[in-house]
Amino acid sequence: MxxxxxxxxxxxxxxxxxxxxxxxxxxxxxxxxxxxxxxxxxxxxxxxxxxxxxVKKCRVCQNFTDEELCDICRDPTRDRSTICVVEFPKDVEALERSHGYHGLYHVLHGVISPSKGKSAEDISIDELFERLRTEDIREIILATNPTGDGETTALYLSGLLKNFDLQVSRIGYGLPVGGDLEFYDEVTISTALENRRILK
Structure with missing residues (x-):
């Protein structure tokens, strides 16, 4: 050959x-x-x-941008009392396509995955809690994917968030377990946001 x-x-x-x-x-x-x-x-x-x-990370939400703050963090019309926590920047784009969410975001840039050697220190959790100490946040929506690692990360975060005076919800999934947000259509994502369940 x-x-x-x-x-x-x-x-x-x-x-x-x-x-x-x-x-x-x-x-x-x-x-x-x-x-x-x-x-x-x-x-x-x-x-x-x-x-x-x-391209760099937004100083506030960690989403990708080419400026200090991303367009969403700079937008004065967004609901600044709610943060939707997602795994990757592509998930922000998927949620934005649904036109069903008008709050802010926080991008973790990964999930907790012991099998892949990824711990809480490897994702943007500290930055999220810094925001909770400095911003007037009333609800956190955990929108990690419905995979084993996504659920582990959501459970870990919900445990830490019990120390804060705010509502914690998990995005509702009438979706196949193991899927990724980026592949869901706008109606499915919008419905999932509307049907989120309260964790705290």
Missing amino acids: ARRAQSIDALIAALNHLPGIGTKTAQRLAYHIIDMDEGDVAHLASTIVDAKHT
């Missing part, structure tokens, strides 16, 4: 590390990139590097 060029193998391996990209998809993408015009490849590479250098 003919040996593949080492640079192609390296590109496939790099693409294979991206979430949702299996070996065959990584191989297809690698060959597609190599077939692209050099200018298009340079543009793709510079766009990736530019995004990595310019």
Whole structure:
């Protein structure tokens, strides 16, 4: 069998590390990139590097932004008494598409996952509790995904939140267990928000 060029193998391996990209998809993408015009490849590479250098976490909610505060935190029309806690920035986008939520967010950038070596110290929990000490928050909506790790994280947070004088609710799921918010349609997400259950 003919040996593949080492640079192609390296590109496939790099693409294979991206979430949702299996070996065959990584191989297809690698060959597609190599077939692209050099200018298009340079543009793709510079766009990736530019995004990595310019995108940062919002000082308040930890969502991705290219400014100190994200658009949602700067928006004076948002309900500033409610924070919806999500796993990743993509979950904020999913909830915003539903047009059913008008409060603020907090992005954890992960979940507690002992099997993957992720603890509470590895996600943005300290920043959330700093907000509770400095902002007038009346409700926390825990909107982590209905996976084992998502439920573990929600349970951990609800335990810590018992020390605060506020309502804690868990987003309602009439959804398959093990799913991700980003894949749900707007109506399903809106209904889940309306049917959230009170934890405290």
